[in-house]
Amino acid sequence: MASPNTDLVLYYFPHSFYSQKVVMYLHEKKIPFRTKLVNINTGKQFSPEFLAMSPRGEVPVLVDQNTRTIPDSQKIIDYLEDNFSNGNQKLVPNDPESKTRCEQLNHQIHALKVESLTYGSSMFNRMDLGLNPKFPFNTPKARQQMQDIVTHRVAVLRSQIKLYPQYAGVLNQKIAEIEENMALIRNRDKYESLLLQFEKVLDECEAELSTHEDQNWWLVSCKITIADISLAILLHRLWQLGFEFRMWERSRPTLAFYYKRIQRNSSFQKAISMSTEFNLSEFLRSPMGVGAVGFIAITAIALGGYYIWKNVDSSRFGFLNLFGVGKKRVPPHLKDIRFTEARQRYIP
Numbered sequence: 001m002a003s004p005n006t007d008l009v010l011y012y013f014p015h016s017f018y019s020q021k022v023v024m025y026l027h028e029k030k031i032p033f034r035t036k037l038v039n040i041n042t043g044k045q046f047s048p049e050f051l052a053m054s055p056r057g058e059v060p061v062l063v064d065q066n067t068r069t070i071p072d073s074q075k076i077i078d079y080l081e082d083n084f085s086n087g088n089q090k091l092v093p094n095d096p097e098s099k100t101r102c103e104q105l106n107h108q109i110h111a112l113k114v115e116s117l118t119y120g121s122s123m124f125n126r127m128d129l130g131l132n133p134k135f136p137f138n139t140p141k142a143r144q145q146m147q148d149i150v151t152h153r154v155a156v157l158r159s160q161i162k163l164y165p166q167y168a169g170v171l172n173q174k175i176a177e178i179e180e181n182m183a184l185i186r187n188r189d190k191y192e193s194l195l196l197q198f199e200k201v202l203d204e205c206e207a208e209l210s211t212h213e214d215q216n217w218w219l220v221s222c223k224i225t226i227a228d229i230s231l232a233i234l235l236h237r238l239w240q241l242g243f244e245f246r247m248w249e250r251s252r253p254t255l256a257f258y259y260k261r262i263q264r265n266s267s268f269q270k271a272i273s274m275s276t277e278f279n280l281s282e283f284l285r286s287p288m289g290v291g292a293v294g295f296i297a298i299t300a301i302a303l304g305g306y307y308i309w310k311n312v313d314s315s316r317f318g319f320l321n322l323f324g325v326g327k328k329r330v331p332p333h334l335k336d337i338r339f340t341e342a343r344q345r346y347i348p
Ligand SMILES: N[C@@H](CCC(=O)N[C@@H](CS)C(=O)NCC(=O)O)C(=O)O
Pocket: 015, 016, 017, 018, 019, 040, 045, 057, 058, 059, 060, 071, 072, 073, 074, 115
């Protein structure tokens, strides 16, 4: 991602739902920001430096001018809305009725347990859930990684409390929340009730969208609001996990149309493309990626060499003669001389 000269630094992880929301918001408002990756897959959220900014060990965190540090996506968005709306369009509507609806829907989406939904999708049979997960959520590696996180999360947090007892209060609170959420993803019926909570909020969105006669309207306004940002990133997560058939293709046509439209929004595209770029860089660093790059490089060199050997006139690149490479084309002005010399040589 570009790193403009700005005092805003966003600590983020590309696959994180909450990070994606803030990134889409920042792009939509055209607020310049720099980014710092915190790889929560490798435990970087528990480094002492990061815990000092976010004692729960969670991304995103926004640091403004090295003085204000704000964890939590909703608090970040509120802060930016209050302090960075000068000359910029606000993403909370002014009209009181739309404002209330925007805040209600945004709050309902924010309250959904996206993390439990995500981890839970790896705990049950894909067919049973009717899922069509997308990369990387469809790979055995990602499914295993999610199951491992579920298994070891509490133990990891307990070990962090031993290392950093100053955060014991907040981390113990987090453990209690995780244990409550784990119950939702260890039991199929409970997971079903979690899915129904998502569907209930999507029903509200479907109903809201259906009230607009103008098809160019977004969720509550003719302009994109913070509720659209939450909804867009939520729909993207549901699609990645493979819930689109159940959640909108089968039964919520207005939402399906909305999802198609929001995908053309450039801020949305920028927010979700971070994870694709990250996947690619991770792949290139993996043993398989290094092998693939090596194979491509060797094939390219071999094909290039073959091309030179077949086509390049070595008399124009003297050094190639050293290797006996390239076609030895006779320059037109020497053709006759050679012919004559050859004739002299062969005609006795
Ligand atoms: N309420 C927070 C939730 C943030 C959150 O749960 N972040 C997740 C990633 S989506 C995280 O950092 N998890 C790392 C961990 O819990 O170890 C927000 O809105 O920003």
